[in-house]
Structures are given as C-alpha cells and as structure tokens.
Amino acid sequence: MPITTRTTTTTSSGVAVHHISFRGTAGAIFVLLAISCVLYVIGFATTSWAHSGRSRFGLWETCSCGTFSGNAEHTAVQAMITIGLIGLLIAMILICIYMCVHTFSKNTVILALVIVCFLAVLFMLIGFIIFGINSGSSVNWSFIVTVIASILCLIAGILSIVQMRSAGLR
Numbered sequence: 001m002p003i004t005t006r007t008t009t010t011t012s013s014g015v016a017v018h019h020i021s022f023r024g025t026a027g028a029i030f031v032l033l034a035i036s037c038v039l040y041v042i043g044f045a046t047t048s049w050a051h052s053g054r055s056r057f058g059l060w061e062t063c064s065c066g067t068f069s070g071n072a073e074h075t076a077v078q079a080m081i082t083i084g085l086i087g088l089l090i091a092m093i094l095i096c097i098y099m100c101v102h103t104f105s106k107n108t109v110i111l112a113l114v115i116v117c118f119l120a121v122l123f124m125l126i127g128f129i130i131f132g133i134n135s136g137s138s139v140n141w142s143f144i145v146t147v148i149a150s151i152l153c154l155i156a157g158i159l160s161i162v163q164m165r166s167a168g169l170r
Helices: 024-045 072-100 106-134 141-166
Strands: 008-010 016-018 050-052 055-057
Touching: 024 072, 024 141, 072 106, 072 141, 106 141
Parallel strands: none
Antiparallel strands: 008 016, 050 055
C-alpha cells in the first residue's frame, strides 16, 4: 500500500495552507471549469438557441423574417442564464484562488467553490427548463453547447466535494 503525504503549513495568522498542484483533482476541476466557461460564453452569446423555419432565436437577438417581442418567460430565461454565467465566472476565480493564492484558507475557498458551482448549475437548470417549456420550436446548437457547459460545471462541483473531503473538510 503506497504511502501518500499531504503537507499542510500554518501561516503566522493561523490559516491552514495546503500545497496544491495542477495535477490531480484540483487540476481536473480547473480544466473542467475553464472548458465550461468557454462553452457557456459561446452558447450565451450566439443566436442559435432555437430555430423555427428560417428563424433563429438566441437569448439576446433573433434572426427572423417577422418581428419578435420578448415576453416575461424570455426575460426570466435571460436572468437565470446570466446568473448562471456569473456563478460560473466566480467558480473559475475561486479555483484559481484555491490553486494559486496561498494566503487564503483552502478549506474556506473549496467550500465556497462547491456552493457556487451547485448554485450556478441550479440557476442554469431553471433557465433551461423555462426555455424548453416556452420555446415552441426545436432547440439548436447554442442551447446544446450551453447545456454541455452546465454539465461540466456540475462535474466540477462534484469533484470539488471530492477535493474538499480529501483536504480534510467534512
């Protein structure tokens, strides 16, 4: 049975500092969140969330022959997906802090990362459900790319729990 060691040092202020590398679970979380951010921004910004005939619908713009007037449901989708994006960006900042900044308590940062990942996925899911229920047309690639990004964020949240447990925070 191989013996593994984990070093934890304590700063003068009494904050536990773990030495983290880009290998292992923390690196996987970073890569998943980075890919998720890129995919989510692509899906967020493009106009192919749904299509109906020759018309394409996005969160912010519609390419169609007719007119499009946003309704309350569309505004709710915009709000939920935007809050999800903000949460995803905060999660990316938190994993960078967790891996690179050694003056913060790693336990606090990883706990915040877990909470932010799951809240971001929750808001994304609410937005997807509202869009799916009210979209009378079939979904297109932008919607699918955004859903894939949210799944990657969910996996990163699950891996954050694994990292939190292995770091000793229960």
